[in-house]
Amino acid sequence: MAADNGKKQQEGGEKEKMVKVTNKSVVVPRKELGRRECPLVTFDLPYLTFYYNQKLLLFKGQGGIEENWEEMMGKMKESLQEILVDFYPLAGRLGKDEEGVVRVVCDADNVGVEVVEAVAAGVGVAELGEDESPTLLQEIVPYTGVLNLEGFCHPLLAVQFTKLRDGLAIGCAFNHAILDGHSTWHFMNTWAEICRGATSISVPPFHDRTKARNTRVKLDLPSPGKPLCSERDVSAPPQMREKIFRFSGSAIDKIKLNVNSSLSNGSKPFSTFQSLGVHIWRAITRARHLNPEDYTVFTIFADCRKRIDPPMSESYFGNLIQAVFTVTAAGALLAQSPGFGASLVQKAIETHDSKAIDGRNKEWEAAPVLFQWKDAGQNCVAVGSSPRFQVYDIDFGWGKPERVRSGRNNKFDGMVYLYQGKGGGKSIDVEISLEVQAMGNLEKDEEFLMEEQE
Template sequence: MAKKVELISSSLVSSTATAASISRLELNPWDLRLLPIIPIQRGLIFHRSHFQSQQHLIQHLKNSLSRALDFFPPLAGRLAATPHDGDTACFFVDCNNAGAEFTHAVATAVSISDIIEPRCIPEIVSSLIPINVGVTNYDGISKPLLAVQITELADGLFIGCAANHAVVDGTSFWHFLNSWSEISRGSESISRSPIFDRCNVAAVDNRLIHIPTLEKNLIKAPSQLLPLKVFHFSKEKLGELKAKANSEAGTDKISTLQALMAHLWLSTVRSHTTNNDSTTRVMATAIGARARMSSLPDGYFGNAVYFVALAISEGELLQKGLGAAALRINELISKQTDEAITRHAEKKVDFREMGSGPLPLGFGGSQWLDVYGCDFGWGKPIAVRSGKAWKLEGIVVVSPAAEAGGIDLEVCLSEEKLVALEEFITSV
């Protein structure tokens, strides 16, 4: 039987609140810089044995989503723009309760094992997360800022979500999903309220955004979807990597994630060396501002993340090894102080900077995101997967593993590079 996804129904789900807590959410520079790229796409996989009847379950999830939107009115709204002189516009979220998209689908020939056991993430996953190739965050002016697809599998359930990245980052995305799951479990409220106040982020005039620039796809979609593979690292394996990196560097300050990033960076270079010591190798990583910027509260809703990059010659990477690479990453991240973050937040938004230069090995996501706390009332998820739309070579998504202390890396590379990488990544 062909493995396909059949759409049963699709509708807009609005908040149940008669009046939203906010009517308008301003977008700051961190948000605005993400307008030309794609929404966040993630999907959670659950075993079927824990469910109620399917018909009741779908209606229950729709109702609980509606109630969850009471606490997150921007996700039920749309982007809006106020035009200004010189072909510029001020972008914001109109919390108009136009609704989030809710889709019910079935894939009775697809089992959980079909999704999590293949060597690479199978193409079917792209049909389980409600986003189309070519849709950018800028399209939130006319499209929902949040889309949910509930797909019944042969032996499980897949909850796929796509959220406009100009409105949420990973922390806010999982804050919402965990809050929705709380409501689904029967809670009348949520344990952590989102904070929408933008006053604690650098006050910048956001009007000078050239709309003609935004209408162009500055980050081109690849001609074909590249393979995505999940590399799993257990707590024990990570401990070995961290110990080796610190020992080689003669320090104790290299973190687990820094050692892991250095290991993957080195593995990609070793697996696809140019045999030219002067070739520049670039690694970029997301920096979360919440824990580093004293003025940002923990529940801040929006984007509080930016990227920093590190460039090292291929010869230096290969010669000096894991400890030296991890120490350079540690030093880069240590420079991201409150003052440095404020300077970045105050930089003028310039979309022409995007997509320039060689593609780095880019790390996003975090092992600290509460992915497996999303219990909708029938148990925790058994795995998380990302969507494949517009996945570019070198993109790495960091997620916590299902078991405590582990980390999963979703790595996007060409088939040739991925095959070569597999030979190096398992060695410490």
């Protein structure tokens, strides 16, 4: 057996075997909640066949992580118990009501968050924070390759604390069928707030999903039995690379200035997101070496909290996003000024109002479709997350994160995640998944790279 393990280490790389699990537990809400249910509505249901959404926070060894590990773990679990009282859907499981409509059930038989403690003494924070995603991520962030649909038999939140050589990694896997990125970071910031010593939650979550969409849609789902919960695809898509490109505030300013330079008098200026979005879209299109007549799609996962009528509170806890698309020929996108592509993105965003959202929901409810993460379309660039999320303000009591990134789930050719830059200000980190050859081309594209900085 030892010889076999040694061979696997040589073939797969030594780091893949450097994570040792030391403890597993289930954390439940601090007080008895009775039975609580939360329906999944039209904004939630299409994500059942996506994978769990994974996030990774890396902390350097300030604050005595090594010396105070047991105390830290105690505080983390206690504060998690505390906030699960308010964020109770994360402590539940997926279930169906008597009519077969999917919901979250939180009761004595369906409660608890999976918490894993591990050690990777030979791995440093810098290694996990490298721009190129290491294969070790699937050992650090839980539930790689686990579908949201498996929330019928798995916790809806799993957390792994890994003690590193010089710090701590916190890997989280959230069931994407019950919350979006906005709600994810609302939860994370609240958890940190309580762990630091706050006696109450500053922004309680709002749970009434019927206010967002009061619909009941019965889906023909695969049975959540043993085969569903045991089969895994834990490997990244073949011939893919994942890398973070870091843009300083000055680079973002130059990108925005360049995209807006072709505006005619009286035209609405392009936002930072629209400018950066078209900058990325054009660069990836160049990197793919598409033919001029090939179509390319730009997709945005838009937050609809302020778009629906009436608008929803920022504290709404759930999914309130919809995919917004625009498409053009590669030749048209690249031959014209960046303002051409930015105008397409701007129009797609601005026309996605309450009427469009309602129409999209009605269309889906009439003929429900369960999408997969890879159904984004041909030559797609899809943008998720947002630099507006204050990910570097998440301080559990031992300092702010050194790096924040996503795990390996829901990655496909052209998937992009935007994060606040660690340097603050206008800096933005752009995490891109791309086919190997195209990524190599992108890395050499000086027009795209601008003044890439920490």
